[in-house]
Amino acid sequence: MKKKDLLSLLDDPDVQAKLQKILVPTADVTEQTDKSISEIEDSNASEPDKRMEPSPEQEEIKMLKEIIDKLKKRFRAEKSANDQIHQEKLGLEQAKSLLSREIRGHRQVIEQKQAELEKLQAKSSQKLEQVNHEKKTLQTEINDYKERFAGDLKIFQLYNSLSSTTRTSLKGIFKDDSLEGFIACGVQEKNITSLWDYIKGELIEDTNKDNDKLVAIFNFFFSRYVMAYPMYQKQKVTVGEEFNTELHIKDGQSLPSSIIKDVLLLGWINIKTGKIIRKTIVRC
Numbered sequence: 236m237k238k239k240d241l242l243s244l245l246d247d248p249d250v251q252a253k254l255q256k257i258l259v260p261t262a263d264v265t266e267q268t269d270k271s272i273s274e275i276e277d278s279n280a281s282e283p284d285k286r287m288e289p290s291p292e293q294e295e296i297k298m299l300k301e302i303i304d305k306l307k308k309r310f311r312a313e314k315s316a317n318d319q320i321h322q323e324k325l326g327l328e329q330a331k332s333l334l335s336r337e338i339r340g341h342r343q344v345i346e347q348k349q350a351e352l353e354k355l356q357a358k359s360s361q362k363l364e365q366v367n368h369e370k371k372t373l374q375t376e377i378n379d380y381k382e383r384f385a386g387d388l389k390i391f392q393l394y395n396s397l398s399s400t401t402r403t404s405l406k407g408i409f410k411d412d413s414l415e416g417f418i419a420c421g422v423q424e425k426n427i428t429s430l431w432d433y434i435k436g437e438l439i440e441d442t443n444k445d446n447d448k449l450v451a452i453f454n455f456f457f458s459r460y461v462m463a464y465p466m467y468q469k470q471k472v473t474v475g476e477e478f479n480t481e482l483h484i485k486d487g488q489s490l491p492s493s494i495i496k497d498v499l500l501l502g503w504i505n506i507k508t509g510k511i512i513r514k515t516i517v518r519c
Contacts, residue, residue, distance in 0.1 A: 390455045391417050393448055401445045404433065421456040422463070430456065431500070431513055438499050438516050441487045450500055457503070469501045472515045482514060489519040 289297070391414050394402070402409075408426045409417055420426055430453050437443040461467050470482065478485070478493045486499055495517045502513035 386455065387414065387418055390452060394452060397445045397448060401443065401449070405430075408433070418459075421452075422459045424460070424464070427453075427456060427460050428513070431502075434500055435484070435513075435516055439484075439487045446499075453500070466505055466507045467503050467512065468506045469503045470511070470515045472498050472501065472517065474498060478517065478519050482511065483517045484514045486516055486518050489517070492519045495519055 394409070394417060397405075408429050409420045411417060411420060421430070430449075434446070434449045434453055437446055437449060443449070457469070472483065472495065474495055474497060476495055478495055482502075483495070497518040498515060499518060500516040502511065502515040504511050
């Protein structure tokens with residue numbers, strides 16, 4: 236076999252596999268082969284050189300040596316590559332282990348934070364529910380307050396809408412300009428009587444544009460007044476009934492007629508004694 240043909244066989248995968256089985260298991264085989272080749276060379280060198288050209292045996296030895304050198308070189312390269320791959324594999328396994336530990340650590344932190352978040356959400360939910368409950372309770376109280384004092388606010392606004400002349404005339408009755416002072420003054424017995432007397436005079440003269448507002452203010456305070464003094468009650472007077480001087484007083488616009496056409500300001504009586512405290516102002 237020629238050298239060229241033999242060398243070309245080294246590129247064949249099957250040949251490489253068989254040679255590797257022969258050469259790779261032990262380094263002694265390579266050493267032994269090298270020793271044999273050296274012995275053969277030494278033996279040949281000791282013999283007289285019969286011819287100038289190398290013998291076929293020498294050619295074969297040289298060729299085998301080249302093959303072995305090439306195989307050794309490839310074996311070393313493959314071994315170095317395998318060692319490098321092994322080292323890289325170890326590095327990857329170490330990195331994988333480190334990464335796994337980091338992932339477990341991060342996962343534990345995430346689980347801890349998730350638990351804390353759930354606790355905070357639960358507390359926030361409870362707090363929000365409590366706040367909503369308190370808000371609802373407060374709104375109910377506000378609505379109750381508005382409902383209870385809506386009348387007070389409305390009548391106070393009506394009082395403030397009176398002309399400055401009218402409010403000046405009422406200074407002796409309403410001595411305090413605040414809402415609380417206005418209500419406190421209006422329900423006093425002497426002030427109820429004074430307010431009615433003032434409105435009576437304005438109705439008889441019939442020149443004050445605030446008369447309707449004044450009547451409304453009086454009716455509001457009288458309804459509060461009778462809550463404290465239930466023995467008093469407004470007179471019951473209806474349009475169409477006959478005028479009675481003992482029960483009624485005509486305003487300045489009334490005609491000589493004896494039939495009541497309008498009730499302007501109700502008077503009141505003491506229901507226990509039947510005594511008329513103030514007569515009703517009417518228009519005939």
